Amino acid sequence: MSQPSRPFSSAASLPHILLIPSAGMGHLVPFVRLATALSIRRITVSILAARPTVSAAESHLLSSLPSSIPIVDFPLAPLDPSYFPPSSDPFYLHYEALRRSAHLLPPLLSVTGTSFSALIIDVSITSTFLPVASAANIPCFLLFTSSASMFALYSSIPSLSLSSAEFNIAGVLKIPNSSLPPPLRDPTNLFTTQLVDNSRALPLSQGILINTFPALETEVLTAFNSGHIVPGFPPVIAVGPLPPLGNLAEKQPPGASQAMRWLDQQPERSVMYVSFGSRTALPTDQIRELGAGLEMSGCRFLWVVKSTKVDREETGEIEELVGKGYSGRVEGRGLVVREWVEQVAVLGHRAVAGFLSHCGWNSVMEAAAAGVTVLAWPRTADQRVNAALVARRGVGVWPEHWVWEADEGVVAAEEIGNKVREVMRNQRMRETAAKLVAEATVEQDGSSDASKAMLSWPSLSRLLN
Ligand code: UDP
Numbered sequence: 001m002s003q004p005s006r007p008f009s010s011a012a013s014l015p016h017i018l019l020i021p022s023a024g025m026g027h028l029v030p031f032v033r034l035a036t037a038l039s040i041r042r043i044t045v046s047i048l049a050a051r052p053t054v055s056a057a058e059s060h061l062l063s064s065l066p067s068s069i070p071i072v073d074f075p076l077a078p079l080d081p082s083y084f085p086p087s088s089d090p091f092y093l094h095y096e097a098l099r100r101s102a103h104l105l106p107p108l109l110s111v112t113g114t115s116f117s118a119l120i121i122d123v124s125i126t127s128t129f130l131p132v133a134s135a136a137n138i139p140c141f142l143l144f145t146s147s148a149s150m151f152a153l154y155s156s157i158p159s160l161s162l163s164s165a166e167f168n169i170a171g172v173l174k175i176p177n178s179s180l181p182p183p184l185r186d187p188t189n190l191f192t193t194q195l196v197d198n199s200r201a202l203p204l205s206q207g208i209l210i211n212t213f214p215a216l217e218t219e220v221l222t223a224f225n226s227g228h229i230v231p232g233f234p235p236v237i238a239v240g241p242l243p244p245l246g247n248l249a250e251k252q253p254p255g256a257s258q259a260m261r262w263l264d265q266q267p268e269r270s271v272m273y274v275s276f277g278s279r280t281a282l283p284t285d286q287i288r289e290l291g292a293g294l295e296m297s298g299c300r301f302l303w304v305v306k307s308t309k310v311d312r313e314e315t316g317e318i319e320e321l322v323g324k325g326y327s328g329r330v331e332g333r334g335l336v337v338r339e340w341v342e343q344v345a346v347l348g349h350r351a352v353a354g355f356l357s358h359c360g361w362n363s364v365m366e367a368a369a370a371g372v373t374v375l376a377w378p379r380t381a382d383q384r385v386n387a388a389l390v391a392r393r394g395v396g397v398w399p400e401h402w403v404w405e406a407d408e409g410v411v412a413a414e415e416i417g418n419k420v421r422e423v424m425r426n427q428r429m430r431e432t433a434a435k436l437v438a439e440a441t442v443e444q445d446g447s448s449d450a451s452k453a454m455l456s457w458p459s460l461s462r463l464l465n
């Protein structure tokens with residue numbers, strides 16, 4: 001049985017919460033941000049780490065955590081690979097391994113000798129971890145790492161017919177069938193079986209925390225907390241925007257400084273930042289069209305190119321992806337990188353005005369907090385639901401016919417170029433984005449937002465009765 005890799009530093013009197021993320025930076029980043037937010041509110045925190053991680057990015061972030069966020073190492077029960085199709089998504093397989101290791105948690109906790117006041121777990125492990133926490137008499141909250149809109153869909157799954165043309169959720173949200181995460185079309189897909197099981201177990205938790213803020217998703221949050229989405233549901237608490245990690249990561253990633261140096265040389269509000277997050281690859285023919293589209297747009301751009309789902313598998317030269325001579329042709333006006341960039345710093349840079357994004361939820365929240373407008377190009381999972389919200393709030397454009405990962409075909413260069421120009425020139429959208437920043441900032445300060453005040457132990461513990 002493994003010991004915690006770093007000693008706990010908490011005074012015995014402080015409440016101590018164990019956070020349990022699942023796999024991928026889109027999950028780990030908000031968990032680390034939540035841990036930071038809790039620790040500055042006099043709550044001792046630890047993070048459970050199921051290693052080896054799928055991506056190098058997760059491993060890097062875990063190894064960069066400050067001593068105020070100690071790690072509890074969690075050895076996973078091995079998965080039988082013959083049980084899963086070879087094409088299974090490595091991140092979903094990691095969720096599955098974690099889900100199937102829930103029974104190992106109580107013996108591990110007894111070895112740590114720490115009496116945890118509560119757990120905060122990733123929603124993707126709900127159905128196996130909630131019963132274990134309940135048997136061990138430890139209160140358990142959930143952190144949902146996407147939007148409240150997506151959570152409305154997620155929590156309604158048991159009562160929906162997935163073949164409906166449109167899902168009308170409590171009259172506050174209409175989601176067309178075409179926006180359903182594509183794996184849900186296959187009832188045997190690992191994503192589907194996990195989601196259906198988790199969704200049924202949600203009401204057993206003490207409360208659900210979401211990295212959103214009321215001004216962004218007012219109607220959905222109100223509908224949840226008045227019992228209109230799922231009757232008798234636990235409290236749904238908006239805790240966003242969670243504070244960025246800032247200087248938390250002690251080691252700077254190699255790509256970070258090149259991108260920032262290049263941005264320093266660009267005029268104010270002139271650059272479109274292009275990134276599909278930490279785990280979305282584009283096929284080579286689409287990469288070529290995107291490159292040509294950015295070139296045609298005439299706009300300045302910083303493009304993080306990505307051709308594999310898992311960062312450890314990214315090899316070879318950039319020119320093999322974007323085409324020989326591309327970087328030279330766009331030099332001065334466009335920079336293509338293939339490494340991790342510090343996205344929050346990029347979005348906050350004075351030169352950046354637009355974000356061509358897949359609409360992973362952390363990216364959407366980071367754009368909202370930075371007042372950057374979005375050209376939405378969702379590719380899979382929750383991304384169309386998030387893209388629709390961005391367009392509805394007037395802070396981005398979503399060309400709904402653009403293909404997603406599971407579709408045939410590519411979006412043509414000319415169309416991409418036109419949309420990039422359209423977003424970069426849209427002054428009205430910039431003003432709306434600036435107003436949203438003001439609302440997000442107020443809520444980050446906690447001055448106007450009652451739900452943000454929930455991130456304290458007295459408030460959380462009141463939910464436990
Ligand atoms: N991210 C980053 N640099 C990169 C790629 C991603 O800092 O080069 C961060 C991004 O800021 C966000 C997270 O990784 O916090 C990705 O989460 P998101 O929900 O946007 O998308 P996912 O990667 O889960 O699809």
Ligand code: UDP
Pocket residue numbers: 056057058060061249251252253254255311339340
């Ligand atoms: N990386 C990351 N996020 C970060 C820093 C680094 O995803 O905040 C990635 C980086 O792009 C590389 C890997 O983590 O793929 C290892 O980074 P680095 O070389 O700095 O760490 P080391 O290998 O020395 O531990």
